[in-house]
Amino acid sequence: MIVLIENIHAREIFDSRGNPTVEVDVILTDGVLGRAAVPSGASTGDREAVELRDGTERLQGKGVLKAVDNVNTAINEALHHLSPFNQAMIDGKMIELDGTNNKQRLGANAILGVSMAVARAAANSKHVPLYRYLGGIDLQLPQPFFNVINGGVHADSGIDVQEFLITPVKRTSFRDGVEKIANVYHTLKKNLAKQGFETAVGDEGGFAPKLANTEAAIEMLYQSIRDAGYQPGAEIAIAIDPASSEFYDDDSALYHFEDKDLTSAELLEYYTKLVAKYPAIVSIEDGFSEHDWAGFKKQTDTMGQNIQLVGDDIFVTNPAIFTEGIKAGVANAILIKLNQIGTVTETIETIKLARANGYKTMLSHRSGETVDSFIADFAVAMNVGQIKSGSIARGERVEKYNQFMRIEEELGD
Numbered sequence: 001m002i003v004l005i006e007n008i009h010a011r012e013i014f015d016s017r018g019n020p021t022v023e024v025d026v027i028l029t030d031g032v033l034g035r036a037a038v039p040s041g042a043s044t045g046d047r048e049a050v051e052l053r054d055g056t057e058r059l060q061g062k063g064v065l066k067a068v069d070n071v072n073t074a075i076n077e078a079l080h081h082l083s084p085f086n087q088a089m090i091d092g093k094m095i096e097l098d099g100t101n102n103k104q105r106l107g108a109n110a111i112l113g114v115s116m117a118v119a120r121a122a123a124n125s126k127h128v129p130l131y132r133y134l135g136g137i138d139l140q141l142p143q144p145f146f147n148v149i150n151g152g153v154h155a156d157s158g159i160d161v162q163e164f165l166i167t168p169v170k171r172t173s174f175r176d177g178v179e180k181i182a183n184v185y186h187t188l189k190k191n192l193a194k195q196g197f198e199t200a201v202g203d204e205g206g207f208a209p210k211l212a213n214t215e216a217a218i219e220m221l222y223q224s225i226r227d228a229g230y231q232p233g234a235e236i237a238i239a240i241d242p243a244s245s246e247f248y249d250d251d252s253a254l255y256h257f258e259d260k261d262l263t264s265a266e267l268l269e270y271y272t273k274l275v276a277k278y279p280a281i282v283s284i285e286d287g288f289s290e291h292d293w294a295g296f297k298k299q300t301d302t303m304g305q306n307i308q309l310v311g312d313d314i315f316v317t318n319p320a321i322f323t324e325g326i327k328a329g330v331a332n333a334i335l336i337k338l339n340q341i342g343t344v345t346e347t348i349e350t351i352k353l354a355r356a357n358g359y360k361t362m363l364s365h366r367s368g369e370t371v372d373s374f375i376a377d378f379a380v381a382m383n384v385g386q387i388k389s390g391s392i393a394r395g396e397r398v399e400k401y402n403q404f405m406r407i408e409e410e411l412g413d
């Protein structure tokens, strides 16, 4: 029996920050359903594909009814009775229908919702798990990075660095890694409370204590890793995402960081000293602004041999922009976010580009999420190597880690 797309239906739902977002149902001619929901960022890169919002009075302008309508009319018509098993063709049709270079007409939120839901419908129709449908034979669970202290625009902690992540470098399995992180997480909570700090959490489920600065947060992590019975660095390593585009001033070309205005060179000196003092730090993401390619390049030249340097806002998962970055020798790893580029097919293209050029890849959630765990299956299918999905203490974050544990159980040894 030939199975085709019968109907596509989108609706407006709400994400983990209480903002509207797009959910899409794809129904095939065999009656099978594929459903997917689109996440949303707060510290977005300028050149990300456009998230279409209504801009009307309703819901502070954040409604997504236009995007929903684009799915239910134009996209539904264009994909009617096409094969759900040719993802590249489906994504290509939507890119063509949109006709812009940043998906501003139909909305990347509309297009990505359909793109992911088609993949899921196809997998369901074939009765195979999504990770197996999208993946080849090389299915691998990634190294997980858990964001346990939140700052920047994700919390009101007052800490300039947006994310402090910990990763279980020594682990016997994915589940074992999650258990170790859970131990550190609960120890960190106790340590914060003991010292009189708040233990409420930020957007990504990490704590949002009013710590003095970056070093104080890292000290807190070192102490909690040790108190939980692990060695910082050898057993549990640390990563940071300063998301520095958020504190970069384009006019003066200065970084407003921890009450000082730093030049690009001064910020580099800061990072150099920071990793020398805290060798458990193995990865820095967006250490420099998306508008400071020279600074990012300088950091790559001086620190890139010893540490992972991840480009997020600067590359926005865009194959064309990333190609410029590769040519310029900027960063040695790339953060991958499906909604920065807007289709499954283009995301795969960027991952392949990274692999071909010796860049590491880290798949990422957004700070506004839903319980959709598409990225867990996608990470395994694409063998991305690393993932970040927040802490283990908010449902929409932990659902991704739980899905990895289900997949690990299915894959066995």
Ligand SMILES: O=C(O)[C@@H](CO)OP(=O)(O)O
Binding pocket: 040, 041, 042, 043, 044, 163, 204, 241, 243, 312, 335, 364, 365, 366, 367, 368
């Ligand atoms: O900067 C980031 O890496 C992301 C995800 O953690 O944040 P946002 O989704 O707000 O862009």
Ligand SMILES: [Mg+2]
Binding pocket: 241, 243, 285, 286, 312, 313, 335
């Ligand atoms: Mg980032």
